Amino acid sequence: MGDRNQRVGPIAGLGALLREFGIQPRAFGEEFGVDLDRLTPDAREPFGLMLRMLREAAARTGCPHLGLLLGSRYRPTEHGPIHRLMATAPTLRDALLDFVHWQFGYSTAATVYLDRIGDDFAFGYGAYERTAPATPLLYEMCAAIGVTMIHELTGGAVSPVEIHFAHRPAADLAPYQRILRAPVRFNQNQTCLVLRAAALEAPLPGFDPVARARLIQAMAAHGFASLSAAARLRRIVRPQILRDDPSMAGAARVLRVHPRTLRRQLAAEGVSFEQVRDEVRFMLARELLQLTDLPIGDISNALAFATHAAFVRAFRRWSGAPPTVWRAAARLTASPPPSANAARPPEAA
Incomplete structure (x- = not known):
């Protein structure tokens, strides 16, 4: 599974971020056979290769929270068809379930889920492959994306009440507080955003049942949902x-x-x-x-x-x-x- 090509998504922003650290993205990318200057979110690369690039970039920049930075810069609109569908949903719950249902059209190496966690709900992410030591970077990147996604879908009306990470705490917690804007707990059994049950019923301003039906039909017709x-x-x-x-x-x-x-x-x-x-x-x-x-x-x-x-x-x-x-x-x-x-x-x- 890890060798299959996956949608690049937020990794497309790696070149610009490396340049800010004084690292030439072209030379860095050549080591992995990837042209970072031409990489777009819709490009496809092997999952394992993307994680190796992420880990190496964190090591060379000396930035342990590089995943957080990448995730915070990724705009929900860059999710393409999935974002357009989510924006037409009646409630936040429906939008997140859209993401859960259709995300595998972008990646078969990880799963997204919405499930109960006590009285609340976990909007979680987990890899199928053993990705350590890149796993914390990957999970932090996805958490930052999730925070921005929920904020923009609801016009800022909903935020996670907590964020859980299935890894040890970082030495410097300031970037987590600044980027994620929610209490963070480490050494948990899953990586997820914790949402109040009532928050899932928040209405979305872009609800459009006609556009929604059209998008679902188009995505299904293009094999977006075909899985063994x-x-x-x-x-x-x-x-x-x-x-x-x-x-x-x-x-x-x-x-x-x-x-x-x-x-x-x-x-x-x-x-x-x-x-x-x-x-x-x-x-x-x-x-x-x-x-x-x-x-x-x-x-x-x-x-x-x-x-x-x-x-x-x-x-x-x-x-x-x-x-x-x-x-x-x-x-x-x-x-x-x-x-x-x-x-x-x-x-x-």
Whole structure:
């Protein structure tokens, strides 16, 4: 999945940002076979390549919050057809569900979801691939995009009440406070914007049912929504796990098919529900083990295992080592964080 071409989106702004740090984007891009001066949001590049560029850019600029900067500069209109559809929605909930439903037309390497988190809702983002050490940069970029998206859709009427990150806190929290404009919590089991349930019912000023129907028809006609059964399952199983419902019945309910139908569709593609679920669980386990300080028991609970021992047995089967040993080894081999001492442009200080 990570080698498939994905929509570049906010990475298109990397060249301009590098130039502000005194780094020539042409030379930087040539190292990755990408012309940053010609890159547009609609261009397609491999997901892994974009993450390597993001990580290297953060290291060379010495800016640990480079993802936040990129995300804050990305305008919702650059989402193209998805943004135009969201702007015609009757409420914020409908607009965010538009994004959840159609986002995979841009990227099959990550998922966006809207799900309950206590009495509130999580508008979350999670990668399918193991992207560390670039994951924090990616997640922070997406959080900044989400904040701007919600603010502009509602004319500033709605803001997240909290923002959660599934990684450790940064040394300097000032950029998070300035760019995200909401309380930030680190070492969480998911990366998401937390929204009050009532806020989701906020009416949008651009509601247009006629334009909305036309846009949906056009997007469907161009194959925007074509996915295999395994790909559709992979998109929804991560929030299902976090909701403590990693079951075939629960997944089938979300996908609006009978469990037997889903199992038959998956079998025709050569996979099983259990294989896809364990693939996502393993990815999420490694992400939380490597990037957070969450206790092993909390990670086991986040992955919806019945017992701590069951998680340890499963992780040993997947990786060949118990989670404590894997975490220690991962931290020893992790790349050092970008230096915070390099020169920065005024808005990054």
